[in-house]
Amino acid sequence: MIKRIGIDLGGHTISGGEVDFSGGAPRLVSPVTVRTPSERDPLSVLRAVEELALMWVSRGDECFIGIGVPGFVSKDRLAVLKLTNFKGCEGARVGTLIARDMRARGISAEVRLENDANCAAVGEHICGAARGMDDFAVLTLGSGIGAGLAANGRLIRGAHGMAGECGHMALCGEGFRGCFCGGAGHLEEAASADWVERRALERGLPGDFRVLWGMREKNGDARALIEASLDALARGIASICAALDPEAVILNGGMSRAEGMADELRGRATKYLPSPMRAVFRLLLSELGSSAAVMGAAALDGGM
Numbered sequence: 069m070i071k072r073i074g075i076d077l078g079g080h081t082i083s084g085g086e087v088d089f090s091g092g093a094p095r096l097v098s099p100v101t102v103r104t105p106s107e108r109d110p111l112s113v114l115r116a117v118e119e120l121a122l123m124w125v126s127r128g129d130e131c132f133i134g135i136g137v138p139g140f141v142s143k144d145r146l147a148v149l150k151l152t153n154f155k156g157c158e159g160a161r162v163g164t165l166i167a168r169d170m171r172a173r174g175i176s177a178e179v180r181l182e183n184d185a186n187c188a189a190v191g192e193h194i195c196g197a198a199r200g201m202d203d204f205a206v207l208t209l210g211s212g213i214g215a216g217l218a219a220n221g222r223l224i225r226g227a228h229g230m231a232g233e234c235g236h237m238a239l240c241g242e243g244f245r246g247c248f249c250g251g252a253g254h255l256e257e258a259a260s261a262d263w264v265e266r267r268a269l270e271r272g273l274p275g276d277f278r279v280l281w282g283m284r285e286k287n288g289d290a291r292a293l294i295e296a297s298l299d300a301l302a303r304g305i306a307s308i309c310a311a312l313d314p315e316a317v318i319l320n321g322g323m324s325r326a327e328g329m330a331d332e333l334r335g336r337a338t339k340y341l342p343s344p345m346r347a348v349f350r351l352l353l354s355e356l357g358s359s360a361a362v363m364g365a366a367a368l369d370g371g372m
């Protein structure tokens with residue numbers, strides 16, 4: 069039987085696990101999380117991902133390894149085009165190299181890369197908050213902002229494989245330094261935890277989104293930072309709804325777990341929606357949390 073391994077490469081940690089699809093609901097078996105190598109260069113990332121995969125596969129195994137990465141991947145899903153928080157990974161054929169290295173160890177591996185938010189969308193669809201939905205968006209709110217969009221039961225990948233990069237929608241006009249992707253005025257720069265924390269540190273506030281969230285009632289500077297982030301996110305969510313008309317927008321990622329965040333965003337996003345969309349607007353929280361991308365990565369060859 070083919071083993072299915074899902075791996076979620078993040079800027080701070082790499083998570084992985086074998087996913088068992090043999091029973092009713094898919095089950096994540098013995099998940100492991102390790103620290104991302106601080107060098108964040110192609111070779112050390114490759115080694116770390118391979119070491120993780122080898123926890124579940126060994127000589128003689130046949131396996132599918134799906135890898136969620138925080139950025140743009142090639143249309144053939146074998147190379148990374150741009151990982152905004154990593155160094156020199158542009159064009160690295162990570163998928164091809166991992167398959168080759170596994171072969172050298174006597175393991176027959178099909179390897180596929182996918183944007184991490186797309187993996188989270190597949191995960192939510194097979195066993196999370198998007199079960200039974202054909203049209204939905206999963207928005208991952210964390211150090212960066214990602215999105216996985218589905219229409220007619222299929223993940224939207226786009227003409228060049230880059231669809232769904234909603235963190236890079238240019239919603240925010242002037243006054244920003246420039247997004248790590250190379251563009252300007254992007255939602256990610258206006259609203260992501262990393263950027264909010266960066267601005268907080270510059271103002272002498274704690275560089276931790278959860279702490280800022282907790283102190284926003286009493287501290288006007290913290291409140292202003294949080295509100296600017298929420299407002300940008302609300303515009304982003306309303307824009308996704310206008311483009312996709314989803315059954316639901318599902319929030320995942322560390323920021324979304326701040327207490328009351330989804331309720332705040334729901335109210336703010338409603339204001340930006342066209343009136344016919346307000347009655348059908350649904351903003352939900354992920355049911356899988358940090359496992360969504362690992363579960364989805366392991367199911368990337370499932371046809372979604």
Ligand SMILES: [Zn+2]
Binds near residue numbers: 235249
């Ligand atoms: Zn950008």
